[in-house]
């Protein structure tokens with residue numbers, strides 16, 4: 561834990577125990593990125609959290625530190641047993657408590673909406689399924705679920721629960737769970753952060769996924785508290801960041817990378833979407849949003865570049881029709897397969913334990 565934060569947080573007292581939140585083992589992690597501090601709290605062992613009372617106290621204490629202008633205070637849904645030493649905690653304690661339904665879990669994220677994150681997530685899933693993997697997709701974009709549309713199941717009767725758990729809906733070889741199967745299309749989902757986190761956790765643990773090789777997690781766009789809490793809460797092996805080539809989108813992609821690094825989740829690589837425009841009439845290429853920005857950025861940041869997906873009107877129409885482009889045999893389908901395989905390989909590598917060095 562950052563020492564300055566630790567010191568500031570010892571001035572915040574929780575009502576329930578009368579102790580400061582550090583000594584009461586309420587601080588799960590506290591870190592600083594730029595001028596923003598992120599403090600993750602665990603709920604108390606018993607009784608209701610006085611979270612809403614603590615939040616402003618923590619914000620005041622932390623932003624009093626020179627150089628820190630913003631504080632994000634998040635509470636995990638899960639309570640670990642109190643640690644002996646607050647500063648000797650593992651980086652992602654809550655995530656370990658969640659049952660992992662797949663050998664590998666890959667989060668697909670973006671720094672902002674509209675860059676094609678869900679399109680890429682769906683197509684990576686379909687590409688891997690076509691390649692013989694057992695694949696699931698959890699649509700965690702709870703505020704704007706797109707899996708029903710992308711997989712062409714907008715009139716699904718809703719999710720059924722049996723003794724084995726929530727039954728996912730299978731389309732194009734992918735087992736799907738989405739809030740979009742539960743609520744009416746277009747209905748607003750007005751949930752607060754911890755509720756979203758709880759719902760996604762429930763989807764992950766209560767679904768009868770069977771024996772999956774890969775679970776793709778379509779994250780909500782952005783890098784706010786909800787995204788951070790989800791990343792922190794689930795046993796994710798690594799993250800794929802989707803970006804368009806413009807500078808502004810790349811700024812946001814950098815933020816998304818920072819968020820995952822903060823939660824110690826490996827970045828598997830960047831996918832550049834809407835890379836160049838392929839004219840459906842003449843087949844010619846034009847770089848409307850620029851080209852190669854994500855590749856350069858990946859190099860600068862030292863993360864892998866997983867591939868580029870062109871901007872193609874057919875990609876939008878096939879998405880709207882519920883037949884993902886990865887199903888075909890086009891250059892776009894091949895690009896998705898290449899990116900999917902590279903991401904999975906990176907996830908395998910990231911999950912390998914570091915070799916043990918034995919000193920003789």
Ligand SMILES: Nc1ncnc2c1ncn2[C@@H]1O[C@H](COP(=O)(O)OP(=O)(O)OP(=O)(O)O)[C@@H](O)[C@H]1O
Nearest residue numbers: 673674675676677678679781870871872875876879
């Ligand atoms: N490479 C592409 N070529 C053409 N259209 C695309 C491409 N990628 C995505 N689109 C279209 O752009 C729109 C936004 O895509 P998508 O919903 O996947 O974005 P998103 O980043 O998940 O957005 P949000 O998270 O805000 O829902 C959709 O209409 C989709 O069909």
